Amino acid sequence: MKNVLIVYYSQTGQQKDIVDNIVKPLTKDAEVKLTYYQIKPVHKFPFPWTKNEFFDVFPETFLQIPMELDTHENDILSDRYDLIILSYQIWFLSVSLPVISFLKSHQAKKLFENTKVITIIGCRNMWVMAQEKMKLQLVNLKAKLVGNIVFTDRQNNHVSLITLLHWLFKGEKTSYLGIFPKPGVPDKDINESDKFGESILDSLKKGKWNHLQEQLLSKGAVHVKPLLVFIEKRGTFLFSKWARFIIKKGGPGQKSREPWLKVFYYYLLIALWGIAPVVTLLFNLIYLPTYFLFKKSVNYYKSVILK
Ligand SMILES: Cc1cc2nc3c(=O)[nH]c(=O)nc-3n(C[C@H](O)[C@H](O)[C@H](O)COP(=O)(O)O)c2cc1C
Known part of the structure; x- marks a missing residue:
């Protein structure tokens, strides 16, 4: 069994x-x-x-x-x-x-x-x-x-x-x-x-x-979509700064961190609707000529190995 x-x-x-x-x-x-x-x-x-x-x-x-x-x-x-x-x-x-x-x-x-x-x-x-x-x-x-x-x-x-x-x-x-x-x-x-x-x-x-x-x-x-990985990597870097900053303002559900969570929300709006479309355009321009550079990392993310 x-x-x-x-x-x-x-x-x-x-x-x-x-x-x-x-x-x-x-x-x-x-x-x-x-x-x-x-x-x-x-x-x-x-x-x-x-x-x-x-x-x-x-x-x-x-x-x-x-x-x-x-x-x-x-x-x-x-x-x-x-x-x-x-x-x-x-x-x-x-x-x-x-x-x-x-x-x-x-x-x-x-x-x-x-x-x-x-x-x-x-x-x-x-x-x-x-x-x-x-x-x-x-x-x-x-x-x-x-x-x-x-x-x-x-x-x-x-x-x-x-x-x-x-x-x-x-x-x-x-x-x-x-x-x-x-x-x-x-x-x-x-x-x-x-x-x-x-x-x-x-x-x-x-x-x-x-x-x-x-x-x-x-x-x-x-x-695995290389463009999304590219966005995620930058997002992860910025999220780590935001998370460490906000957590110092108070614990879960505390009023003291609410204003900063609102600022984070507006930051996300700008990042998603203002910055991401520009990044997408630039990425698409460089992606085709440099396709081979991404192939290795795509295979890695599809795998169950940790580097
Ligand atoms: C608070 C929250 C944050 C989320 N962030 C992401 C994200 O970063 N990336 C993503 O692909 N989906 C994200 N999602 C979507 C979830 O991964 C999931 O598809 C959805 O919540 C349905 O899952 P469920 O089975 O728990 O209902 C998020 C959902 C929630 C509730």
Whole structure:
């Protein structure tokens, strides 16, 4: 019998939906025992989000400072597993706060040690820097990352930002103004994701993990867009300055940091609508003649290796 644990957090249900579809082939196999563990923060984030709460999670999320979790069902966490499937989302170019808090908990230390892990990401489109943080955290936990699958919105960067904010602030996965596309990961991508489960099941039964990521990639598990990586790297540098500055003004929910979170919000508006389009234009001009320079880093971000 192969023992598999699925650890997940999801606000809208999208992240759970994705992992449910991926593991379909595992559920049909009598030799696989699947157990779900839902991460539950003590402080429940609102859905739909309010603007204040949304920006208030930024400093702790970006700096990956853990929050308190409800440590229910401890017996699940004290068992040993042949594989842990970690289904997580991105917040502010980082691992979402509930998920990183779980990975930094004392339960995670025992649970992940010497255990194979597959990460499944669902997000708008910017996940590369967060996965680097995730790889590092898994190394700290002495876990072995053997696979990664990424699901993103398929729309243009600015369109997906509008549709995501409509979804998160209205609480409805509907078309904004009846003009914009539906937000989130396309249903088709989610419905077809059992193809990844077949490769996972094969590796699990054979106990051979070395070529799993190659197989997943051949099925389209990860797409890396050099332009987005370029934007993310600069965003990460600037976010680190903002997060360190704001956190000095007060802790989560404190009034003393509210004005600075507002300034950060206006900064984001200017960066996204003023600076990003210019960067995109310049990047596209240099990208084609220098394509070969990006190829190596694209391959690295598709891999499960940490440099
Ligand atoms: C506070 C917050 C920040 C987010 N930041 C990012 C981001 O930096 N990059 C990204 O691609 N998606 C980002 N998203 C979208 C999420 O990764 C995710 O797709 C969405 O919240 C749905 O996930 P769910 O399964 O938890 O409902 C953000 C969402 C939230 C709530």
